[in-house]
Amino acid sequence: MLTDRPEWKALSAHYTDIKDLHIRDLFTQNPQRGEAFLIELNGMLLDYSKNPITTQTMEKLHAYARSCGLEEKREDMFSGAKINHTENRAVLHTALRAPKDSTIKVDGENIVPYIHDGLAHMQEFSKKIRGGALTGYTGKHFTHIINIGIGGSDLGPKMAYEALANSNKSNISVRFVSNVDPADISEALQCADPETTLFIIASKTFTTQETMANAHAARAWFLKSASNDAHLEKHFIALSTNIDAVKSFGIAEDNIFPFKEWVGGRFSVWSSIGLSISLAYGFDTFRAFLDGAHEMDEHFRTAPLEKNMPVTLALLGLWYRNFCDYGTYAVLPYYQRLNSFARWLQQLDMESNGKSIDNEGHKTTYNTAPIIFGEPGTNGQHAFYQLLHQGTSIVPCDFIGVIKDEYEIGDQHTMLLANLLAQSKAMMEGKPIPEAGKPYKNFEGNRPNNMILLDKLDARTLGKLMALYEHKIFVQGILWNINSFDQWGVELGKILSKEIMNDLQSPQTESNDASCRTLLRHIHKKLASS
16 A cells, blocks of 8 residues: 555655745755746746745655656556556657657557558648638638537647637637537527538547537538538548448548557647647647657656656645545636636546555555646736635645736736736735734735746647646656556446436337436436427
């Protein structure tokens, strides 16, 4: 058991020794603390000085990481070992951004040529769509794309599309549809023209319930205007591994962009799942996105643990969760184009490490993934920062800032940066001397937070930032001895929903539990009276 390891016990004893220290006092004791707890990587800076840690804390955390075999297991992932043991799969999203001359083998086969053949297909297709060589069935250029997917087939590309909105002006707008709620697809179709709309159906198996329901709705809508099934080939493309099902849907083979089983859904934006980015902003932008992620891959793989960004964030997360007992984590990007970053990270983190069974099949006796939430600043300041500053729960935060502004509107970006730095300072420092007779104005501070500063937000930097969090989550899986790459916890609800679908269509049903039967009868009664 992890908690029986001497390194874990040493961390527990150390926490008892320093738990009453205020972060503010650590800065008083060491005026150079800001420089000591800092890592830089080509346009990205991580300042982790505003945490309840000392140099000894980090030394003990690094010792624990090494006792878990982190460095060896890191190499296992990069080399293609089947570390997703419950599904007997390699985990190689990192290979998707590897250079063309790399060699990465799965079952004895170098997969890099396959990856770059796929990228060449994406490049050629993007060039033809953007340049007008491929048009709709009436000869008009495409102006709209509707990406139909869910989970990793939606959150990653949607977040990246929004984040890169000012990186390369596009004549093609992208709308993302994920929810099986008919409002989602209906509202997307209301704004679309069948002659100029391209549909991307993103489903690894081409059987995902929500995605296929929306795909068939889009198909029916399109055929009302096109009236000929042959026109589907010009307007529908698929990102999938189920070639036969895709062809049966009516999608041409040249419009199929496959990927392999070693690409997990929430790590799939680097594959053809990211095609919407290439279509909207050009393949060069997508390539820069991959290159930025690869730069972080190399840093993670080669930098010593003591100067390794993903490892540092992961170890701090372990410290918060298992020794400080903080159960929630906030990610606060001070840049509006990162509006969907926290939602993307929620899936990445909570689906990866929201586990309570370890790699040996035992129930864990320690906490794993925290609850993740967030909102761009300054919006969040007027929503939930009250709790962050004075609430009874301490919530560690990652602040993310962008130094160079692309929008020249007054001094608003300067104001944004001022708020970013002020909130980080206030959470750490607090207000040591409250106003007399006004205890409600007391700020205790001592709220841990990290600061990630980006020189600018472009495709390369976004790729680097996303890969930073991917690797952080992988490291935490090692530290907690859990499999970060399966997601069995989402399966039961899918199975039950299919059974209940039948019950909703059969008013006489008496299956299910007493609560569900009562709810079904209520629904049937209301539908019958409408």
